Amino acid sequence: MSALSREFDVEAIRADFPILTRMLDPDTPLIYLDGGATSQRPRQVIDAEVAYLLHDNAAVKRGAHRMAGLATDAYEGARERIADFIGAPSPDEVVFTKNATEALNLVAYSLGNGDDSTPARLRVREGDEILVTEMEHHANLVPWQELARRTGARLRWIPVTDDFTLDLTDLGTLVTERTKVIAFTHQSNVLGTVNPVAALVEAARAVGALTVLDAAQSAPHMPFDVAALGVDFVALSGHKMLGPTGIGVLWGRYELLAELPPFLTGGSMIEMVHMDRSTFAEPPARFEAGTPPISQAVGLAAACDYLDALGMERIAAHEQALTQQALTGLAAIDGVRIIGPAASPSRAGAVAFDVAGRHPHDVGQVLDSLGIEVRVGHHCAWPLHRRFGVHGTTRASFSVHTTAAEVDAFVHGVAHTIDFFGSLS
Amino acid sequence: MSALSREFDVEAIRADFPILTRMLDPDTPLIYLDGGATSQRPRQVIDAEVAYLLHDNAAVKRGAHRMAGLATDAYEGARERIADFIGAPSPDEVVFTKNATEALNLVAYSLGNGDDSTPARLRVREGDEILVTEMEHHANLVPWQELARRTGARLRWIPVTDDFTLDLTDLGTLVTERTKVIAFTHQSNVLGTVNPVAALVEAARAVGALTVLDAAQSAPHMPFDVAALGVDFVALSGHKMLGPTGIGVLWGRYELLAELPPFLTGGSMIEMVHMDRSTFAEPPARFEAGTPPISQAVGLAAACDYLDALGMERIAAHEQALTQQALTGLAAIDGVRIIGPAASPSRAGAVAFDVAGRHPHDVGQVLDSLGIEVRVGHHCAWPLHRRFGVHGTTRASFSVHTTAAEVDAFVHGVAHTIDFFGSLS
Amino acid sequence: MSNQLSALYTELVIEHDKRPLHAGLREPFDTEVHHVNPTCGDEITLRLRLAEGGERIEDISYDAVGCAMSRAAASMMADLLIGRTIEEVAPAQDHFEAAMRSRGRLEGDEDLIGDSIALLGAAKFPARVKCVLMPWKAYQAALVEARMLGA
């Protein structure tokens, strides 16, 4: 373990997560290894949201009274905090959505919503191509299928190698002059694979295509900087980064957002409204129709504070160490096949695996009886599972509050599962 | 005052809203008359959300572990609670959105998303007509403008009379065989006018058009029953009914939802996903892409409990009495013109007015200096303001926790405003 | 082995999972349905063959991909239903579904549902209830279709 991760005081962190003291059965403490699905919230996040509600709650951007001013400050302050967290050059590039899924749909719909006044770059039409990958979460696949269906564009995808990485061999033919968008995940929620962002950005730039990065799994677990990544749009979820449900983020380059047609329409996103026509506000307001997730933005800002106080480098090191521990442990168990790269640090802390002859539901059930909460199924990445010939997998994912002892318990739990089913007649 | 409202113990209710003890200045208590923009939350709602987060927080509908089961129970239990609150025949007719605006956009987009397999009734196309009213909130106007623009349908609208009601004189010519949708507000957020739902539903049924009711302002303030109303779709916002931001509701008749194409796509709304195509889940899942607002649903269910414990009849009576008090008080002030029907109970508790020669910002500023928080501007109903020749209005709106003394203070505050500006050279 | 697990993975469940009865897709059949559990990707294809003017279940054959619970449920169901009349089995179906959805509050009646009583341990696990009910939902859908064809 590195010096960094040795300093990381997991016990002190655990004290911030009251839910971790919960018992599932009288003698079964909770071992929560499903942060990849949704994270738990430290009390700092809950407290920030409650404090806002008890002192400053009001509608934002619509009122002139003092409470509205305080609420707007809280909300816009949260936007600045998140801009800072992801390295956005300006808070005006941060759009609050309800989750990462809406952020991705926003881009997909807006690219289909343009008219002749929309720059060609921001308008997907018949004959255009959209490129995704075979390892996408449904959230970054189905919206593009639907955009293709609505517009007559063609959907193509980058396959995944047997080594669980993107197969860039044919990138030169997959990316063409017709490619308008390359949408891909930063980190697979199943494999743990971290994708080569720079190579894909370069390929996109060469043909003037937009890049859309699904960072729902990466941003909470590693130092993350949109400016350094070079992509055009980024989607995030609050609830995967110690923040509330009901909030997500779309980051986009300002010059693109400035010309992108709106998606959801209604209050607070307009410039002028007549009965028969409307004009729209500048970003980010243009993309935030209706009353936004105000207290949730405050909670998400507190989550950024919390993560930054721990330090993203140290969080990454901590989770890397746990991932390596899990991979090594699982590799020693007969009948376990890891669906993902075998070694950290070329990958991040989601460890999915298959237990020969055992359905993931049954594996998860035995682990659950031990208090170990892992996710089972296709993890919203069905085509990827089909690619590896499995119906589903069992996935453990690690968080800031995960201990080495918990990872040990998990590895033993998997071994126990195999013994358990083996022992049945 | 009726017996009902005499029983209504406002002081006990106020004790449930900790924010009401807040001081704006050392000697200026908060008089919050902006519940029409967003309501405050009783501690019961905050506590329910926090309790969920401390005990049961997990991803819903995606996991098989016990925590996921508890979270799913909490979330689906909230759906049942809300179905019950609005009189929905089945919880499967309740779709959680992020706010009322998304609920309305969901319908507008889905009606444009169909293909040849979609029933004609659920598909808006070139040549079809969409009917709205001149008193709509932008949330129930701009999405229809955009649907019309995307599809080539024609947008028409029902005008508003000088008496602040819908002008149904020409309804016979406004509703035609081409009319696919009639979208209208239950209660104007500016005028307070409650619209004749039955007449509009009848006109729609006669031509087979769908009805979409914006109930963001009505449902929190009167007994509300979707089955009795006879409309096809209803939109609500959590944060206007003592619940959290980040959650709204679309109610729709099951047989319509069952055939309506999806809107947002991604995880949890699919049936099967292949790289090149997907099929979609049954409602309500089909319309809830991605991780939903889980703790917010729990909070909203607690808000329904709270409202039902007070009793919607009694809430309506309480707010009616306050509205009448405000109308009578304002009518006695020279230079104040009420933009809305002059008498309760033909209208509900939003009281908008114009102060001759004074911009609403300046009126609101003086009231704010007295601790009285009212909304100023066009209240996201710009065409309606244009209709009455005003740029903006000042609006007071009343809540369960509003007292007669606060309404008095408000009426005096308006009188004071006129004196104040009169006194300046 | 914990009590919790032993209540779920009973001997009967394991037996049906290992050696499922009536498995495989057979001819002849009146209707065939394909159901998916979208959260885990489990699938069942089920064929229904009716006799006696649509009143008796002559055969149920199926191909099920899923967990031990869902596979056992399919096997137990087929074994319970084949050869009986639709009227006879309706109460079993209602009772089983009610018991599965009761979170363990409703005890099962073995006379009605036979081996399926062994599945009720799953009633406490909402995510597993779906697995267990999937074959029954498929049967129901196949029946509705058969009746529509017959009508």
Added chain:
Amino acid sequence: MSNQLSALYTELVIEHDKRPLHAGLREPFDTEVHHVNPTCGDEITLRLRLAEGGERIEDISYDAVGCAMSRAAASMMADLLIGRTIEEVAPAQDHFEAAMRSRGRLEGDEDLIGDSIALLGAAKFPARVKCVLMPWKAYQAALVEARMLGA
């Protein structure tokens, strides 16, 4: 009258609101812009006329619908800018915007911004900051446009 209100509705503000300077739209002009505050519906149409190769502000004329603050702001701004060079007024513009956005932390420099100093009471009210800055934003936009035309 509360201190809070007297800090906002100063005599100067009331004076400019009642008798705005340079109001009305005049010819000739180089560029015209129309700005709206979408939250309240306030509007300003502003015309800019430059002289001396685009270096001097020869005229600013405007038509403003808005609250006392925004109307006074337009009047004060026009009076401050007309006749001066763009270079001269740039520091005033920067200083005024910074002070307005400072939530009252930055005291204004009257030598730089003239009568507009009377508007700084609004700096504590975020919603009003927009009202006050709207004419300045309009001037800026008109200037950018004029330069693009000139270039």
